[in-house]
Amino acid sequence: MLYLITGQPGNGKTLRAMALMRDEYERNQAAVKAGKEQPRRFFSNVKGATLDENPKAFPWVERLPDHNDWTQLPDSAYVQYDEAHSDGKTPGLERYGKLFPSTGKPGESEDQRIRAMSTHRHRGVDIVLITQWPSKIHHQVRTLVGKHIHMNRAMGIAAAGTFTWTRVQTDPYDEKGREAADEEIWSYDKTLYDRYISATHHTAAYKFKMPKKIKNGLITGTIIMAMIAAVFTYNGWWGAMLPGLGGQGAGQAQAQPGEAGAAPPGLPPMFQPNAPNNADAIEVLMPGYGAYSELRTTPTPTLAGCVRGRTCRCFNTDGLQIDMTRQQCERLLADPLPFNVYHPYRETARERPESLARAPSAAIPDQPPATTLRGGSAARYGDVHTDYGDYGISTGRYVGQGIAR
Known part of the structure; x- marks a missing residue:
């Protein structure tokens, strides 16, 4: 090939190129041991690739040979042809002689080495051409x-991106051409550094250099992350020092025993005054007012009253008995519990003027006749004279159910 x-x-x-040659040598040696191939001979004009120039060479x-004619080889x-574009006249390339430079002339070349390349596979010969740019070759x-393998080293790291095509890509940096290439990152094999002489391996010009745009981007990103971390740290510090501004901790959010509004211990969760009431809070963004969490009341039954006799029972505002122990x-x-300011208690007969209490039931449509309570006072359906607790609060739900303290 x-x-x-x-x-x-x-x-x-x-x-x-040196790595490819070494891989082929190892493959051939394995095939020779298996009795499948004959030993191959390897030729190179790379500087320092042979023992006469470099004692560490393979x-x-x-x-x-100086004739540079592959057709005369076995x-x-x-x-291997390093600097394959050499014309034999360019200063610094004299050692390579004339190889396969581009002439700019149309038609077939007069060089017999080039003309014979169309049948090089007939003899089982592999030829590797090394140059800077495809158009420099005939x-x-x-x-x-x-x-065609193109090497592209970035930032001076010890690796290069390789783009491989099955034919010559005139412009290896063409975007459409790269889409058709097999791309990979090839790490430099440091074990090959001493196998030939190269002036670019250890020069300062090829040490790692981060591009300016990437460096500026990393610096900017670091500053932004530091600012975000500072804001969160600041808010957390003030939240601990000033709970009223930064928010209450879990321990601060609970009412202490003996405080006003504290529920007796052991009550079901629905009667805990600090139970969350904004489970369905919706985050809303209002122009000019910022973001806030809209609080909406939910129809949760609350305690209406308790009756103690042979047994002790409590009822909620829907008239249903609450599941709790006698204790x-x-x-x-x-x-x-304290007075629930959110519950729409109705005015009882005792609290209304006597004239209103004795008003005919026809004044309110679809209203059942008045019920005479114990003690002679009249009340309509929905009114009650039942007190609960030590506060004497009328709860107003149970007339006609025979509930009294």
Whole structure:
């Protein structure tokens, strides 16, 4: 296969080429041991890739002959061409000689090495071309490439993003072209650093550098998070110091024994004065008034009265007996709850003027005749003269049910 590896200087294209060659060598050695293949020979013009230039180089890598002609190498050879765009005249590239530079001339090349590339697979030869940009290679060679790998190093980290196509991508940074590529992050193999000579491995120019935009974004984000944390910390501190401003804690929200409005201990939860009454609170945003929680009363039955005789029973405002023990009932009679200002108590016959109390029932439509209570006073349905507790509060619900203290 014909490989093309591109990338800007220092992006790891030569390192990637060395990794590919090592992987192929190990694969071939395993196949040789299995008796499936013959040993391959590996040639390279990479600086320091052979023992004559670098004592730490792989011993199985041979220096590419000066003729640079892959057609003169043995069958199944593996050939690396670093700086494959070299024209043999550019200062600094003299050691590479003339390889496969772009000439700008249309038609087929006169170079026999290039013309023979169309049949290089017939001999089992693999050729790897390394250069900075695809257009620097002769156009006829580009049409024969079977795998194009572009290296893109970011922020100077020891890794590069690799984009791989099955043919040459003229512009590796084209967005549509990248969508068709196989993309991955390739971490640099540090074990290969000593296997060849590269001036870009340890230079300060390629140390980690965070882009300015990312750095500014991180700084801004840190400041914002610190401000948010400060606000929450401030509110929490004031909430602990000033419960009236910051909110009450769980212990502060409960009434202390002996305080006004405190319910006797042991009552069912529905009679606890501090039970939450805003379970259905809705968060509303009103223009000019900010956000508030709308409180709405809920039709929850409350205690209406208690009767003690042979037994002790308490009833709610719906006329239903409340499930409680005799001890709880007697505790309510001994230490009654305060007056419920939210309950619409009706005026009793004793509290109304005598003229109104004796008014005919026809004055109120659909009203049953008056009932004579014990003691001779008259009351209409819905009125009662039953007191409960020590406060003498008329609850007004049970005329006609025979409930009296």
